[in-house]
Amino acid sequence: MNKIFDQLGKIFLKNQKIKIWYHPLYLPELYSHSEIRNVSIKYKTIISFLFKNKMINPANIIGPRRVSFDKLGLFHTQSYLESTTQSDFDFCSLGLDLTLGEGESLREAQRRVVSGTVEGLYELAFKNLNIAINISGGLHHAEPAKASGFCLYNDVGVAIKYLQKKKYLGKILIIDLDFHQGNGNLEGLKDENNIFQFSLTGITWRNSFLYPNVKEIVLPEGVTDKVYLETLRGHLFQYVAHVKPDLICYICGNDVLQNDPYGTFNLTLDGLFERDKIVFDLAQNNHIPLQIVLGGGYSPNAWIGNCQFLTYILNPKKLTHLNYSTEDVDQYYTHYLKKWRPEYHLARPDLMFDQHDIFPEINLSQHVQKLFNYYTRGHIEFQMNKLGIYHKLRQKGHHDLWIELFDRPGNQNMIRLKSQVNKKIYTLIESVVEIINYKIPKPDEKLRLLNVEWLLAQNPLEPFTPQRPQLPGQDHPGLGIADEILSIFIEACNRFKLDGVIHCPSHYHVAVKAMKHFHYPDPQDDAIFAAIKSTLDKYSLKDASLIMANGLLIDTNQQVISINHKKLIYPVSKKLEEYFNNDYYQNAFKNKFAEINNSFSVVKETIR
Numbered sequence: 249m250n251k252i253f254d255q256l257g258k259i260f261l262k263n264q265k266i267k268i269w270y271h272p273l274y275l276p277e278l279y280s281h282s283e284i285r286n287v288s289i290k291y292k293t294i295i296s297f298l299f300k301n302k303m304i305n306p307a308n309i310i311g312p313r314r315v316s317f318d319k320l321g322l323f324h325t326q327s328y329l330e331s332t333t334q335s336d337f338d339f340c341s342l343g344l345d346l347t348l349g350e351g352e353s354l355r356e357a358q359r360r361v362v363s364g365t366v367e368g369l370y371e372l373a374f375k376n377l378n379i380a381i382n383i384s385g386g387l388h389h390a391e392p393a394k395a396s397g398f399c400l401y402n403d404v405g406v407a408i409k410y411l412q413k414k415k416y417l418g419k420i421l422i423i424d425l426d427f428h429q430g431n432g433n434l435e436g437l438k439d440e441n442n443i444f445q446f447s448l449t450g451i452t453w454r455n456s457f458l459y460p461n462v463k464e465i466v467l468p469e470g471v472t473d474k475v476y477l478e479t480l481r482g483h484l485f486q487y488v489a490h491v492k493p494d495l496i497c498y499i500c501g502n503d504v505l506q507n508d509p510y511g512t513f514n515l516t517l518d519g520l521f522e523r524d525k526i527v528f529d530l531a532q533n534n535h536i537p538l539q540i541v542l543g544g545g546y547s548p549n550a551w552i553g554n555c556q557f558l559t560y561i562l563n564p565k566k567l568t569h570l571n572y573s574t575e576d577v578d579q580y581y582t583h584y585l586k587k588w589r590p591e592y593h594l595a596r597p598d599l600m601f602d603q604h605d606i607f608p609e610i611n612l613s614q615h616v617q618k619l620f621n622y623y624t625r626g627h628i629e630f631q632m633n634k635l636g637i638y639h640k641l642r643q644k645g646h647h648d649l650w651i652e653l654f655d656r657p658g659n660q661n662m663i664r665l666k667s668q669v670n671k672k673i674y675t676l677i678e679s680v681v682e683i684i685n686y687k688i689p690k691p692d693e694k695l696r697l698l699n700v701e702w703l704l705a706q707n708p709l710e711p712f713t714p715q716r717p718q719l720p721g722q723d724h725p726g727l728g729i730a731d732e733i734l735s736i737f738i739e740a741c742n743r744f745k746l747d748g749v750i751h752c753p754s755h756y757h758v759a760v761k762a763m764k765h766f767h768y769p770d771p772q773d774d775a776i777f778a779a780i781k782s783t784l785d786k787y788s789l790k791d792a793s794l795i796m797a798n799g800l801l802i803d804t805n806q807q808v809i810s811i812n813h814k815k816l817i818y819p820v821s822k823k824l825e826e827y828f829n830n831d832y833y834q835n836a837f838k839n840k841f842a843e844i845n846n847s848f849s850v851v852k853e854t855i856r
Contacts, residue, residue: 265378266561267371268304269364270295271311272585274384275357290551291383296580297555301570303562306588312363313648314356315406317633319366322409323402323436326634328393332400333626335618341395348617348624355626358400361385365403365541366410372495372537373416379561385541386499388430396453397428404497404541405436408443418494421446423484423527426501426543427511434459444491448480450504450513463487469512473519476504480526488530496531496538500524502545502553509546517553524557617653619661620683620744625651628663631739635732644727645669645709646676656680660701669709676727678704681737686750686817688769688824690832695824697817698741700751705729717790720755720797730761738820747821752813756780756796757789759811766816771833773814775840780809783848800851809848 275288298304320329331337332355339346339354346354361384368380388404389397408420422437424430424447431453437443444461450471456464465483467476503511505520515523531538540561542554552572559567618624628651632638641649646667654662665677680702686695706724710716716725737749751766753759760781768774780801784792795801799808819825827833 265376266381267310267368267377267379268308268381268383269310269312269368270383271360271364272588273357274361274364275354286546290545290554292581293551293574293577294383294554294558295584296577297551297572298558298562299584300576300580301559301566303559303566306584309588310364310367311588312360312367314359315363315366315401316638317630318639319406319410320359320362320401322413323392323405324390325393330627330630332395333624333630335622335624335627339395342398342400343396344398352617352624352626355400358387358403361387362401362403362406365539366407368539369404369407369411369495369497370414372539373411373418374414378537380537380539381558381561382539382541386424386426386501386543388424388426388433388499388543389428390432391435392432396431398544399432402432402436404430404499405433407497407539408437408440412440418442419444419491420495420497421488421491421493422497422499423447424449424499424501424543425480425504425523425527426499427451427503427508427513428501428544429453429456429464430499434462444487444493446484446487448476448483450511467513471513471515473515473522476513476515476519477522477526480523484526485530488534493536496527496536498527498531498538498540499543500527500540500554500557501543502547502550503543505545505547505550505553507547508544508550510544517549517556520553521556521560524553525560528557528561619653619663619681620740622743623740625653628736631736632665632732635735637729637732640729640732641667641676641727644707646674649676658682674708675704676706676708677733678702679733681740683744683746684750686769688827690827690830693823695747695821696745697748697750698737698744698746700737700749703733703751705733719757719790720793721758734765734818738818741820747819747824749818749820750815751818752815753811755793756784756811757793759816760789760792762816766818767828768814769817771836772840773811775837776809776844777811778837778841779844779846779848780811782845783850787850795850801848802851803844804847 270291274291299306317329335348337351339351361382364382365385368382371377372380385403387399387402390399390402404422419442422430422433422443422445424433424445427450429449429452430445430447433445434454434456437445438459441461446463448465448467450467450469452466456462463483465479467479502520504513504515505511506514506516528538545553555572556567559570619628629638638649646669648668650666652664652666656662660680660682662678662680664675667674667676679700682699682701684697684699686697687693688695705727706722707727708724710725712718712725734749740746741749751762753762759777763777768777783801784795787795796811799810801809803809817824819828
């Protein structure tokens with residue numbers, strides 16, 4: 249029977265050209281703030297209801313990845329985006345008092361929500377989709393450089409800007425029937441000639457008359473079904489006929505219901521249902537592709553309104569005999585998760601589990617939340633994205649990426665960048681770092697350095713090739729982002745007023761690449777390495793590294809030449825740059841190099 253249901257679900261959604269976006273991490277239930285927790289439960293209840301009543305097949309639901317900062321930057325300013333990732337970001341600007349862990353969770357959740365709206369609107373515009381439903385979204389209060397009203401990032405604004413980047417030239421109409429004015433959309437889309445906005449609202453923050461292409465009607469407190477629906481019909485049909493939109497994005501906020509803690513309208517569930525039908529039928533009758541995002545809705549019955557509307561879209565015949573009960577929500581949500589991610593099905597099918605059990609990202613709050621008590625995971629990702637690291641990793645097939653931070657003994661911190669590809673999790677970057685004191689020979693001065701105790705950067709998806717052979721110490725080829733990683737370390741040095749970066753290369757080939765930027769603190773060691781490189785330049789990098797790893801380089805006394813345990817320094821501060829450029833260092837280097845150059849040779853053995 250379940251197989252029949254699954255097939256029917258696939259056929260129905262395909263024939264109707266409907267797609268649904270939802271992810272269990274849209275709003276993890278981590279929040280102490282009751283309203284946000286209630287919204288999380290609302291999404292969960294909607295999905296459970298649709299699954300219980302056989303209107304969706306979990307395999308048909310699209311779970312979006314987190315939207316990239318590049319896409320967010322199409323609507324939001326770079327300075328604002330960076331501020332949202334920093335540990336001192338004031339989440340009270342959203343109207344929320346959140347802990348650091350809750351704030352990070354909210355940021356990551358809303359990035360997934362934005363992605364769901366972006367993907368849906370894109371498919372409506374370019375892939376002949378008829379209806380795109382995001383079981384969240386409508387974050388219409390987030391302005392380009394400001395958060396407000398529970399909204400950190402603006403999903404509709406980002407989605408529209410992304411379509412424009414992809415050269416979409418059609419007219420887009422936002423129908424915003426949330427109780428609150430969509431100030432973020434007004435401000436962020438005010439200069440777009442092909443974007444139109446229609447709203448019935450109960451509260452405003454900006455004067456809509458100052459914005460072009462906006463039709464806004466403000467209704468009084470206590471408005472009833474009759475007045476609301478008459479006003480909607482009296483203005484919406486005429487405005488749609490005037491605009492002639494090619495796409496409609498509908499923000500169907502349910503905070504217009506009576507007894508909503510954040511609204512003052514007095515609509516019933518019947519009135520709400522009629523409102524949603526008006527918009528849906530208008531789009532369908534005029535053959536206009538429709539995106540639906542849920543918007544607000546914080547009353548106990550808000551989820552019922554969403555379920556009635558979704559039932560009308562997915563299977564209207566079921567409307568007359570539905571049971572709106574929350575008794576079995578956890579049970580059906582568990583079944584939904586098992587079907588959506590069957591690889592996580594537990595050995596005991598009767599055992600309950602939730603999203604904490606199957607999504608590694610959600611358990612990150614157990615780890616240290618700030619690197620050096622400053623950098624959050626989001627801030628590190630933002631810096632990596634700004635430097636192009638994430639773009640390069642996506643080109644290599646790594647799209648689902650996340651960062652982990654850990655404390656280690658002493659003052660060391662560990663950072664890992666992980667990727668999930670085809671249900672397998674890979675470590676791409678791992679580094680152990682700490683801030684240390686260090687003394688250079690002349691002048692006798694103490695420095696503060698960023699010590700990179702350990703650094704791994706690898707691409708497990710890429711095979712070794714003749715052009716990129718396996719080098720000593722490698723399990724997988726490198727990522728080709730050494731300069732970008734160094735830039736991150738330099739930024740940290742500037743942030744904490746450190747003098748430089750210090751690192752001990754594990755192998756010769758690592759030292760060769762590092763010597764483009766680094767120096768040994770002792771000028772004689774710098775000269776020795778230059779002489780080694782001069783001797784080995786006639787070999788390939790692989791063979792040269794094997795020579796050093798196998799102890800096959802000797803001096804005139806038949807002593808093995810080694811660079812093991814010698815640390816390199818990249819100068820950041822002016823005084824450290826001056827040290828490497830002063831007469832003492834330069835003369836000592838020249839004298840030592842002149843003494844030993846051409847005095848090294850390779851033992852005549854087969855290089856393994």
